[in-house]
Amino acid sequence: MVNVEPADAAGDVDPGMVRAGAAAAARRRELDISQRRLAAEGIINAGALISFEKGRSWPRERTRAKLEEVLQWPQGTIARLRQGATAAAAEPEPPRRLPSAGGTDVSLVAQAVDTAVRSVADAATSLPPVDDPGFTPRVTAMLADLRQLEAVATSAARIGRVTPSLLKALSAVRRQIDDLSLLGATAPGAPLGQRLYAARRRANLTIEETAQAAGVPDSAVVAIEAGQPMPDDVSDLIESLVAQIDWR
Structure with missing residues (x-):
């Protein structure tokens, strides 16, 4: 269908x-x-x-x-x-011209x-x-x-x-x-990306500073915060960093 x-x-x-x-x-x-x-x-x-x-x-x-x-x-x-x-x-509007392709x-x-x-x-x-x-x-x-x-x-x-x-x-x-x-990030079992984002924001760290501290590329921090899967070794490094900087 x-x-x-x-x-x-x-x-x-x-x-x-x-x-x-x-x-x-x-x-x-x-x-x-x-x-x-x-x-x-x-x-x-x-x-x-x-x-x-x-x-x-x-x-x-x-x-x-x-x-x-x-x-x-x-x-x-x-x-x-x-x-x-x-x-x-709820009421129809006259058609508007959309941008050309x-x-x-x-x-x-x-x-x-x-x-x-x-x-x-x-x-x-x-x-x-x-x-x-x-x-x-x-x-x-x-x-x-x-x-x-x-x-x-x-x-x-x-x-x-x-x-x-x-x-x-x-x-x-x-x-x-x-x-x-x-x-x-406050939910039990929150995804790593959301917990990373919250911890990084609370610690006032940039993406570049976070990546350097974890020993991973900047792109890995961006990807994890966006919810994209990463290799286990990269995720483990990020998890370790989150545990160190999550100063709540």
Whole structure:
């Protein structure tokens, strides 16, 4: 079953798709709806859902209608999110012109990132207690979305004009990453990346200083904080450092 249409051009960022996908992901988590449930009910398979939520593909109209029903959104909300509306919009808006595939509109990227970050922030207010088994998976998923948004914003800054709105959006992303990482680190059994981030921030260490102290490359610290797997010997060095600098 094909649920999505691919992006128009590989490698180009469609800020509307990023905005709509991130908002849908935040709404799904807010309602505690699993990917498995959506697949089991024949709404959208897991691979297609992940691709949509990460802004890489666009659901077909029939699939969007089913998603909107389960997300408790008015019909047409997902399309209006792509056009520039907020998730709370219930009335259709006139179509807005999207950037062409050959270029990136920095202002639209900033708007897309800002809207998606606010959706994640809203979803964070309904997180369960830190000792709930569902807390860490939800925080980890939110952080993954935020880091993708950070990558979109930094990429736009590299290839386009750095505007105040883009800087504001990038700041909002990083502030939310900071807040969620520090919160996530308080949970029992929190992932190494979240504990590393919190310990490094409390100790006022840069990524470079942390890497030097652990005897690992800077890229290893970045990767672990982003939740990426690393060789056991590298993870062990980081674990040892966290135990030494976690001055709570």
